[in-house]
Amino acid sequence: MTFLVRTKKKISGFLRALFKKRTCRIGIYGPPNAGKTTLANRIVRDWVGDAVGPVSEVPHETRRVRRKEDITITGQNGNSITIDIVDTPGVTTKIDYNEFVEYGIEKEEAVKRAREATEGVAEAMHWLREDIDGVIYMLDATQDPFQQVNIMLVGIIESRKLPVLIVANKNDLPDASPARIKSAFPQHPVIAISSLEGINVEELYENMTSYFE
């Protein structure tokens, strides 16, 4: 039985690969708490009317990669693109359960969360290596963009020759500085938005349709 199922899967996969060009998979990457899931939710809500996952102020809310398929985005210029949105856990180099305890989470739960977040980073990196065709790199514009993890992760994405759109998020906050992000990554287009308030997301859509072809 399993054999039949497997064969069927293989054949259908093969046929799909043969006749249908795989939709462009866009991964939303970035450090924890940059607003990746908020943006993914906004994109999906704007174009499909659905949601990707829950958001919270506690870092590492997203601990598994989540995907939403076949989203067609149309820019104001009329160009449109069909993509799969891949929302990834925040990538960081250090995860400590005490960080979650500070948010009032019980120790046992915090340890579990740290473990899941670690697995999530490994999963996000796996996706980046195998299944991603373009990246939206999400940064909190109120934070210092010159952190090692950002420089390194953007470097890894560049070495894979994937197109990158840098998004300076949380631009509705008074101490947001998209200019600082522009100076950190002059080699990539930077779009300042607020995914929570929906500010300037049209420009992002416009850029996505032209950039991720």
Next chain:
Amino acid sequence: MPHKCTQCGREFEDGSTVILKGCPSCGGKKFLYIREAERHDDVLKEKTIDEIARDTGEDVLEVKPDRRNEEIEVFERIESIRILSPGSYELNIEKLARSDEVVVGLEKEGKYVVDILSMAKKKK
């Protein structure tokens, strides 16, 4: 025998422990043994420290920084994930980006768990 810093010429008593952290004046890490009679030669005879080094023919003592204190850069490490304590992790995203091979470092330096299965997988 007294020591002399090869960089700034400051002299130290024999067995002085302050030089173990480098010269307190200039931070120099190389010291020369000098005979009691040759003390202050650089000032009295206007010799350069290089000349003194040549003339005395003594070995130059080099103080090396304690290697254990050197922080090893996370991303040059062998492991992809280090478990510092339960619930506390250090991730080597460069290693994770390169392959699915998993090497987990445990608490102390030099203790590892290697996932052989992940390494045996065929590379795409």
